[in-house]
Amino acid sequence: MRAVMNSVVEAIGDTPLVRLDRLTRHAGVEGTILAKLDYLNPGFSKKDRAALGIIEEAERAGTLKPGQTVVELTSGNMGTGLAIVCAIRGYPFVAVMSKGNSEERARMMRALGAEVILVDQLPGSVPGQVSGGDLELVDREAKRITQERSAFRADQFHRDGNWLAHYRTTGPELWQASGGAIEVFADFIGSGGSYAGVTRALKERDPAIRCYVVEPDGAAAAAGEPVSRPDHPIQGGGYAMADLAFLKHLPVDGYLQVSGEQARETARLLARLEGIFGGFSAGANVAAALQLLGGAEAGRTIAVVICDSGLKYLSTDLWG
DSSP, rough: OOOSSSSSGGGOOOOOOOEEEHHHOOOOOOOOEEEOOGGTTTTSSHHHHHHHHHHHHHHTEEEOOOOOOOEOOOSSSSHHHHHHHHHTTOOEEEEEEEESHHHHHHHHHTTTOOOEEEEOTTTOOOOBBBHHHHHHHHHHHHHHHHHTTTTTEEEETTOOHHHHHHHHHHIHHHHHTTTOOEEEEEEEEEHHHHHHHHHHHHHHHTTEEEEEEEETTOOOTTTTTSSSTOSSSSSSSSSSSSSOEEEEEEEOOOOEEEOOHHHHHHHHHHHHHHHHOOOOHHHHHHHHHHHTTTTTOOOEEEEEEBBBBGGGGSSSSSOO
16 A cells, blocks of 8 residues: 555556456457556546656656746646646646536536636537547637747647656556566557557557557547548547557557447446446547457457546437
8 A cells, every 4th residue: 555645646647457347258259358557547537647747757857847837738637637737736727628528527627626617619510529620720729828828738649748758657557467468558549648658658668569559430530531520529538630640650559439429338338247448549449459359369469548538428328
């Protein structure tokens, strides 16, 4: 057991790794899925790691001044992580989020002391389905506020503290907890930070480990596919952005596509069969792992991350 901690920030990371044997038996596939339960972080998502990594890197570099306001666009998870870290470190935090994201996220960030600014979606957009165009509107507003308030932009799509957090913590934790048994890693990409950090960490330890990028069906821009469904329900990623900075010059052993319906049904199975209450992206990751065990990676050991909690989707059709 850990010693008494000085703040909740010290509780970020070191999350459990769990076998999903009930789910693989139900699906009738051979092999093992190891699920990293990052929804058990203080902010209920893997983004707590990236938030802490970005703030710590900025403090070391001197680009974030004491008491300076921090601004970031978010689907809710990075904003929650930053709200926690900024509260402990003494930085005012402004979260800029699309109205298309679930309302639980905005409420949680406000409860943690953040100022939350909600941006209207594009005409014709569907609540709960945030497109790349919607995200561009949020980014434009975040840039305006950053300039207006002389703030520090956390910029999760470009700050190296994001992927470095996963390189320094998530990847090594996966390797150590599995006893080096991981043969495959699959990850649903948003900023690409967790894929980049974990892939680098795992391949340094064993270059034979195969790493797959997971995207929504119809919005697999990183795979070079035409975008036909930018309004998918898998919040936090799949924004149909082909040019992700963290994926440049990084090995990708394959690309997988998962539909919103597959992600939804797999998240529900994950809850019922394994007692793991994850969100859409967790369902996407596990669905991708099941695809691999049913095909190219049959019989192998696949690691995935349970990115966030199902509690953040109670107002959506995930649990309807």
